[in-house]
Amino acid sequence: GGAPAANKDEWIELYNPTSKTISLSGMILNASTNDSFKMNLSGSIAAHGYYLIERGNNDAPIQDITADLTHVFGSGLSNDGEQLVLTSGSTTIDKTPGVGTPCAKWCAGMASNQYLTMERYDPLSSGEDASNWGSWENIVQYGTNAESQHIQGTPKHRNSVNYLIA
Numbered sequence: 001g002g003a004p005a006a007n008k009d010e011w012i013e014l015y016n017p018t019s020k021t022i023s024l025s026g027m028i029l030n031a032s033t034n035d036s037f038k039m040n041l042s043g044s045i046a047a048h049g050y051y052l053i054e055r056g057n058n059d060a061p062i063q064d065i066t067a068d069l070t071h072v073f074g075s076g077l078s079n080d081g082e083q084l085v086l087t088s089g090s091t092t093i094d095k096t097p098g099v100g101t102p103c104a105k106w107c108a109g110m111a112s113n114q115y116l117t118m119e120r121y122d123p124l125s126s127g128e129d130a131s132n133w134g135s136w137e138n139i140v141q142y143g144t145n146a147e148s149q150h151i152q153g154t155p156k157h158r159n160s161v162n163y164l165i166a
Helices: 160-164
Strands: 011-015 027-031 034-040 050-055 069-071 084-088 091-095 118-120 133-135
Touching: 118 160
Parallel strands: 050 069
Antiparallel strands: 011 050, 027 034, 027 084, 084 091, 118 133
């Protein structure tokens, strides 16, 4: 018995909003507050495509959608928030809002029993802009987690909150 282990079913998605394939060679995804999170990316993201990173040593967090990369995420994403930073060499490509200002923790999403994903409204606007993030809306839903429950999110698909821009 007990509660499902959905808190370990963590995943991160990168999106390529351009019309060209982007090589991830030399890119690093890091959490500025968690040195054990650091991951060297590999492969590429197709034009207007998605790159799915699942937590763990296997492809288990999302049963029915194949990950492009699996990584242990150190001790996992902190419920107290983290700033994720995507870099190529010394160049910052993108990052999520910092923790503390303007968001006390994560700017969107929800842990503890609901497990709503944090989704970006506009992929062409700054990832550091807290108002560019929202929690999963029950409009579209994809994927099944390791506990065979529907994911409250859209891995490898257009974000639910992105439909609300218009």
